[in-house]
Amino acid sequence: MNGDDRPDVSGTLEGAVIAVAGAAGAAGRATLLRLAEAGATVVASDADAARLAEAVDAARYAHGGATVTGDTVDLLDIGAAREWAEKTEQEFGGIDGMVHLVGGWRGSATFAETDLADWDLLEKLLIRTVQATSLAFQEALQRSDRGRYLLISAAGASRPTAGNAAYAASKAAAEAWTLALADAFRKAGGEDGPRTAAAILVVKALVHDAMRAERPHAKFAGFTDVRDLADAIAGVWERPAPEVNGKRLWLTPQP
Secondary structure, three states: HHHHHHHOOOOOOOOOOEEEOOOOOOHHHHHHHHHHHOOOHHHHHHHHHHHHHHHHHHHHHOOOOOOOEEEOOOOOOHHHHHHHHHHHHHHHHOEEEEOOOOOOOOOOOOOOOOOHHHHHHHHHHHHHHHHHHHHHHHHHHHHOOEEEEEEEEEEEOOOHHHHHHHHHHHHHHHHHHHHHHHHHHHHHHHHOOOOOOEEEEEEEEEEEEHHHHHHHOOOOOOOEEEHHHHHHHHOOOOOOOOHOOOOOOOOOOOO
16 A cells, blocks of 8 residues: 555544554654544653654654654553553543553574563563543543554464564463453453553554665565555544454454
8 A cells, every 4th residue: 555545534533632652663653644644632752861862752743833842751661551551641631542562572593492581571561551541531531532552463472483482472472462352441341342442553564664665675575565454553442442452353364
């Protein structure tokens, strides 16, 4: 898909307040741009203050008048995550979304060569940050009439390979945690069904223009462009909560 045939999402999220964790990477930048284009107020966080500032500025400049803010938040600290959520809700009057884009990868050539130090790192990046953001934002999302918690996951969580044990297990744990949040939203909705949704967007891997430039002959078969991921993220708000709550939304063929 190229820039000319992307869906027009301008105004579809007008007035929504959406937090984005891990916003400074390529996927984060694309997501900030798309959400701002759709009319949302975007509240971004990342551990890298300099890269976060660049991503926030890019989204602001691309969409004049868009409200895009950035904070460095230690998402390994549940207190800091709760403070971020409370500050956001107080400043903007509510929270309609949390998009979890905190990523990381470690792997090995074989299963036997797995380094458990990789698990120590990935457990923090891929699980603890999901725990902190979900616990911190749950109540505010339930107060919204269109609350969404979105986790970006990988197909490898469903079909682990020998060299990706730590990564796949971390992603699988993050998915399980998110599905537990979805069950909480289901129960809170009662007989009328959930008003708020937690969903998982599943990719094989992500690709962006810089990767293509570095490897011009690579095919990146089955990879999802970060702009297509951003389109899919924005599109979740167009679907009713009961339709997406507790669901894995596959952006790559399901294994």
